[in-house]
Amino acid sequence: MANDWKKTARGTALMVLEDVFDNGAYSNIALNQALQSSAMSQKDKSLVTELIYGTVARKITLEWYLAHYIADRDKLEPWVYYLLMVSLYQLLYLDKIPAHAVVNDAVAIAKNRGNKKGAEKLVNAVLRRASQEELPAPSSIRRKNKRLSVLYSTPVWLVKKLSEQYGDERAETILASLFVRNKASIRVIDPDKLPGIAAATGAELSQLSPVGLVKSAGHFVATDYFAEGDITIQDESSQLVAPTLDLQGNEQILDACAAPGGKTTHMASYLTSGHIIALDLYDHKLDLVKDNAKRLGVADKISTHKLDATKVHEVFAADSFDKILVDAPCSGIGLIRRKPDIKYNKENQDFNSLQEIQLQILSSVCQTLRKGGIITYSTCTIFDEENFQVIEKFLASHPNFEQVKLSHKQEDVVVDGCLAITPEQYQTDGFFIAQVKRIL
Template identity: 85%
Template sequence: MANNWKKTARGTALLVLENVFDKAAYTNIALNHVLKSSAMSSKDKALVTELVYGTVARKITLEWYLAHYIADRDKLEPWVYYLLMVSFYQLLYLDKIPAHAVVNDAVAIAKNRGNKQGAEKLVNAVLRRASKEPLPDPSSIKRKNKRLSVLYSVPVWLVKKLSEQYGEDRAIAILASLYVRNKASIRVTHPEKIEEIAAATGAIPSQLSPVGLVKSSGQFAASAYFTDGEITIQDESSQLVAPTLAIKGDEQILDACAAPGGKTVHMASYLTSGHITALDLYEHKLELIEENARRLHVADKISTQKLDASTVHENFESDSFDKILVDAPCSGIGLIRRKPDIKYNKNNQDFSTLQEIQLQILDSVCQTLRKGGIITYSTCTIFDEENFQVIEKFLETHPNFEQVKLSHPEESIVKNGCIAISPEQYQTDGFFIGQVKRIL
């Protein structure tokens, strides 16, 4: 292993974690970058993915355990601490890996990675002790918010916020649901083919989306249906957005915050002579929309433009659009199951700042909407400041608009005329959809 520790699954996972924790890299991007160029077997790549996502997702929990074995983490080189974290993750959560294998692999990495003696001795001592003695019990933590923070590895402020909005029982249900494996979900572009595609892929119909299929895991992107544009990867909750616009086919539509284009191409699938103008701030994100549109054979229905959505009224005439989608920039708290680093990169102050941006965008785009036109507002978050409060404040300052009440066959996701889904209800992303109409 002397020269090859970087090529092993655990060594690779350690390198990715250093990138995530020290350089604030996004977990998914850092992981994909390393796996793409790796010659590892698919089994080892799956282990790297498990170790990286698991360690990031359980970071606060793992730090709490390690505090019982390490008096001062600042005296350790960061990589030694991360090696202990990923090893603890294996000991605590991966029952198929024997404890002695975890210890031996970690010691071998420490021995060959370290540039001074002692790292492997410390790693060996800590992990042997942890694998032989009874582990400390986080459920014994007396302060309730701290206990829940450690048990579910979320910051204390997030525990408090969830409890305040949803009540303690539902907050705990939401937190527990974040550790239920994410389903693989797709949207079928030709609804009449849904049964054929379900049979061919081993998927089952979504409970929420009439054009959605799900399975517990799977590589839909490797399917010929994906290549041919007959399916696209999209969370079930996100699939509910385009239908709310009730697109007839000939409308001029603005997608104000469009990338990566999942909702844009869904809307385009309803168009005949109509057209979508899709905006985003970044060129590389506009390219994702165009790529999506080509694969799904709707590129002729979509034009992309690099533009800040809060300046739409300065760049388009009034009465330019029949319908507008604002899939607003948000905290992304509803995506924690898939993107666990989100919970560590936010703080409680973000929400008021985000609400200001969300209202600025709505204020700008509404000036380009025709009378009788509708705006669908959506987010992938579950907090009222970014959702219900945005709709309420927009209507307070725009008397020429009224709320359009949305509905869904699953009544549990309908609240105050909006669709509001939290992650524990259907094991989807957390999501919100509201709608307003210009009446004057």
């Protein structure tokens, strides 16, 4: 039957990639939707996941290789090009499946997917050449930024930006680290249960978070510990945010950009009589905060409000809060390992407009903080415009605030009194945390 290709692992991967590349769908969401409605075996679902994330992560590299075999990609139907990309990814990066099987599968899909004759011949010819001839070498590209762009499948502007901020050597180390598989990472709610849960799940203690466990791979969500609220999924770097607020238990706290609620519930775990007001712009995101709070047994400590964080001072009175968390909207560049689409959806000019929003949020929330209160500012990005520069500019325009210097046992993540973690250091998300205190 002609439609059987849709039920195969490679056919499913092709349909998801069409959605990602043609419609701008997020790969993780499009993938989850495809797998939920599929009757494939777990092994095939794992292959689909590998094919989609791998093809998206290596997109620029794969396009560079294909340019050696295809004179004009615009003459191809997009799905034919994506089929070549996903098949080439298999040929180059997955060694469990023999080359002839990859080629034959691709040809079969081309035969059944298309309504024009000839697609299967082109697919067959290109993939046979790619699997039998010596491949061109990206290392031979003369221009440094272009070479690194192709080697690490990262747009030239982003390669350039990383090099400018971190120097060539560290920039390349960061880029290479983004292809190291993302760890599964959890926060354990009761620290006393850490050793037991570690032993039962085969996980290791986090090097960064005192309440974190990590595994190279694993589905913690499927465990009883998750169902019973003993653990929650949270990257190690993000677990460092709540402890910086030094919560005593009785504070009134504002979480200005709360969804999906990982840090909100972490802060709530320290509270006795205190309370958190959690804000977000969208109802469906606030629902995620509520769901998280309920599962972890802290729903009574959290109230959700739909509000733009730049308008906090218009809604809440002066001196309303003891402590405030601004986990600011940001470019998300620190999340590339988990969300490779981010590389292709950002442009350089984003950073300045994001900085404006970040400063607007800080300028609004700081008006509702009591004297002596602290604001923790965090992002999941690694660029100065959204991190150090935001804190510098905020302090320059708010003389009633001073910086609070943060520390950590891993001294390599402490930079100028802030925590600045890049993805290659501990194979975590890239992350930034700073803190300011109201002194007048």
